[in-house]
Amino acid sequence: LAKTTQPISMDSYEGQEVNITCSHNNIATNDYITWYQQFPSQGPRFIIQGYKTKVTNEVASLFIPADRKSSTLSLPRVSLSDTAVYYCLVGGPNSGYSTLTFGKGTMLLVSP
Amino acid sequence: NAGVTQTPKFQVLKTGQSMTLQCAQDMNHNSMYWYRQDPGMGLRLIYYSASEGTTDKGEVPNGYNVSRLNKREFSLRLESAAPSQTSVYFCASSEGMGLNTEAFFGQGTRLTVV
Numbered sequence: 514l515a516k517t518t519q520p521i522s523m524d525s526y527e528g529q530e531v532n533i534t535c536s537h538n539n540i541a542t543n544d545y546i547t548w549y550q551q552f553p554s555q556g557p558r559f560i561i562q563g564y565k566t567k568v569t570n571e572v573a574s575l576f577i578p579a580d581r582k583s584s585t586l587s588l589p590r591v592s593l594s595d596t597a598v599y600y601c602l603v604g605g606p607n608s609g610y611s612t613l614t615f616g617k618g619t620m621l622l623v624s625p
Numbered sequence: 626n627a628g629v630t631q632t633p634k635f636q637v638l639k640t641g642q643s644m645t646l647q648c649a650q651d652m653n654h655n656s657m658y659w660y661r662q663d664p665g666m667g668l669r670l671i672y673y674s675a676s677e678g679t680t681d682k683g684e685v686p687n688g689y690n691v692s693r694l695n696k697r698e699f700s701l702r703l704e705s706a707a708p709s710q711t712s713v714y715f716c717a718s719s720e721g722m723g724l725n726t727e728a729f730f731g732q733g734t735r736l737t738v739v
Contacts, residue, residue, distance in 0.1 A: 547725045556629075556715045556730025557668070604725040612723025613658065613683065615668040 517601045522620040531588045533619050535601030538582050543605035546577060546584045551598045551618070560599075561586070588621075596623045627651050631716050631731035638706040638738045646701040646734050648716030656719045657699035658728070659683075659691060661712040668715065674699055675722050706738045 518536040525531045537546070545564050549557040550572075561568055563575040563584070574587040588595055599619045604612035632647045650657065659671040660683075670683030672691040680691050688710060690702045699718075703710060713735050719728040 545725050547727075549724070554733070556717065556733055557728075558730065559727045562725070562727070602724050604723055608723065608725070612725050613670050613673055615660075615724070617667045 517603055517616055519599075519601050519616070519619045521617065522622070524622050524624065525591055526624050527592055528590050531591050531595070531621060531623075533586045533588075533599055533601075533621070534583055535586070535603075536583045537601075537603045540581050540603050541605060541607065543607055544603050545605055546575065546581075547602045547604070548573070548575065548586050549600040549602065549615075551600070553597075557600065557615070591621075591623045593623050593625065595621065597621060629716055629718055629729050629731035631714075631734050633734060634732065635735050636737070638703075638736065640707060640738060642706050643702070643704050644706065645703075646714055646716075646736075647698070648700065648731060649698045650716075650718040650729070651697065652718060652720075652729065653696065654718035654720050654729075655696070656722050656726075656728075657693065658717045658719075659689075659699070659701045660715045660717065661685065661710075662715060662733075663712050671701065671714075703736075706736075708738045710736065711738045712736060 547562045550560045551557040561575045568575045576585045629650045655676045658673040660668040662668045674680045674693040677696045713733045717728045717730045719726045
């Protein structure tokens, strides 16, 4: 079961790029890396998923090095509305119960 | 395009009362989940249903029961509410099993037990 480690909190200012790194040393061959975002008073929202190299969508980019033991969620030019908790999850078809659980996530606070 | 709908959004119960939290999804998803979120505790899985007709316990099932009424609906019942069950409850669904298959969450039910 891949375990993830990410910073508890991060601070940034509007307009900056924010990179949140997640460590997952025991990632399995079939595991994907998935990030969720949770705004205050709302349910989590899927934002991006990747297996290797780089994935980009309209919200974020996900960088995964060749060894896949870590990944970095990149938020370009953050705004106040990006203040949220970001969860990194690792799992795949054979991960079973671990794919149903959230860690504590990273609380990102964006200030003016 | 409602996604995952939870009712009610807010509820206040007295200790010992019972209630059912309703959840419905319109995405034809196979799997559904109930989580609770307490301050500083993150989201904890209460029960899940991998497919219609099946339910399984999660991390914190004590004091709760669930029913997968059909493919669309997954309800959570508190038989005798306790103050420790004061929390925000989230229902979620996904096509496959697990959060790595893009789960969709409802807006939550804020429950206070006094």
